[in-house]
Amino acid sequence: MINIVWLLMIVSGIALASLQGKPEIITQSAFGSAQAAVKYSLELVGIMSFWLGMMRIAEEAGLVRALARGLKPLTKFLFPSIPAQHPAMGAILMNLSANILGLGNAATPFGLKAMQELQSINSDKETASAAMCTFLALNTACITLMPTMIIAIRLSAGSANPTEIVSTTLFATAVGMSVAILADNILRKVYGRRL
Amino acid sequence: MLALFQQISAWSIPVFLLFILVYAFFRGVKVYETFIKGAEEGFNIAVRIIPYLVAMMIAVSIFRQSGMLDLLGSICNPILKIVGIPVEVIPLALMRPFSGGGALGIAAELINNYGPDSIIGRLASTMQGSTDTTFFVLTVYFGSVGIRKYRYSLAVGLLADLTTFFASVYIVNRMFSI
Structure with missing residues (x-):
């Protein structure tokens, strides 16, 4: 395609x-x-090096694993093919958290780290695995709590209420994310189960 | 609300950094050395995505500069007018999956021209805040690990973009009109 x-x-x-x-x-x-x-x-x-350095510290302190353990029921449903203790899970969660909180420049380094981890358990190194497809579906259609950039633009354009679009954005992203998860689930089965 | 929001966004990164560093230190992590080990990977990953990024940005740039994107927009206009979607936001909807910077430019222009508190301004804000640049994310993420066959990823991403667009139109009309 x-x-x-x-x-x-x-x-x-x-x-x-x-x-x-x-x-x-x-x-x-x-x-x-x-x-x-x-x-x-x-x-x-620069920004990659910075966030990957911080992430390594969070990993060694056990913070990333704690996050992964806390969200295990959810991640087990979304990523059945990733072993529970695998480092890929931690990186995926860090990336999604950054996306949700609108920390744009932290999301990319965590996401690329997650892709590396996912590639290490991918059987065909040139073809996207099911877990990668799910991850990217979540990533490109992620729930957003704080669209920071657009609020700044509205503020400078003299809006009476710059943050009023937070709720509409939340609604639109929630709908988009649900459809992405559903479509990914269906297509995963259509394309056959593989790692 | 606004003041609170600004406080949260200003403090989120410093508090996050402070928490990780102090917590790790008390857990016995050698923070400086560990940071270096992690940061070393940054360069390699960034360099590895170059060929993929070049390929994608050339295609997007030719598509946009030649006027194909605008042409596609004017084809969509009559259909969307019937459904009640303001034609002004179509260029934004079309640009969004391809280029984050381009879409942000269009959104900023719409917000400034029509006013941030107009229906079009609110719709543009919601759309810009809601979706990600699908083509860009797929290119960079898959590129960083050398994946060439994307399987159904692109289809899912574009479907989600389309859904988010319609959801934005629906909710903005619902909440702000009348």
Whole structure:
């Protein structure tokens, strides 16, 4: 699926730009975005290192395991294929907590750590495991308690009540998350049970 | 409410850090050395996602700059008008799965142009706060461990984005109109 989507995005873009007689748009955006991608990755190094360092401390102190133990009934239902004591579970929970609390820059490092742990118990290293698909479904459609960035924008735009959208966001994300969990569950069975 | 919220967001990180460090110290963890061990991985992970990120950002950029995204929006408009969804937020809905920065730009523009307390401003705020950049997350997360076959992940992510969009429209109309 990703092959087709990727191809269509580029081919349709080139076609439309050609119709408008502006081929230079394609050249500029291709080169520009390639450089932007590298810049983003390098900027990520600092924040990744910081949060992974903190997470290692939390791990060694037993905090991550305590979190995983507390939420075990929930995680057992969502991730039947991950062993209860596996470090992947702790990283997944840290990532979801960061997402829920709107700590955007902490979510990515924890999430990438979780992917590494999940990859270590994945039988086919080039194909997404069921647990990875579930994790990403939760991740891209996560309940949000504090949409920090948008509240800041509303505040600066002079809103009478910048936080009034917290409840609507909570509702929308709860619906989205339920659908994501349901769809993931159904598709997991359709695609066959594998680790 | 607002003051409380601002206090919470300002204090959350410092309190979190303080708690982890002090707790770990009393549990006998060598905090400094442990931090270094964890932080070492940061560089490798960040560098490993580069090829995946380049591939995705090129496609998104061409798709957007060529005007394909706007074209797609104008095709959707007549259909959505019938259902009662304001056409102004369509570009935001379409941009959201692809680019976080791009979507934030559109959302900020809508909020400033129509006012944060208008229906469109509230809807844009809710939409922006609700979903994540699906393409970006999949690319970066799978890329970091070298997964090339995403199976049904993309379908689930986009379905969730679509659901969240409709849920946002529903709840904002329900809570704020009349």
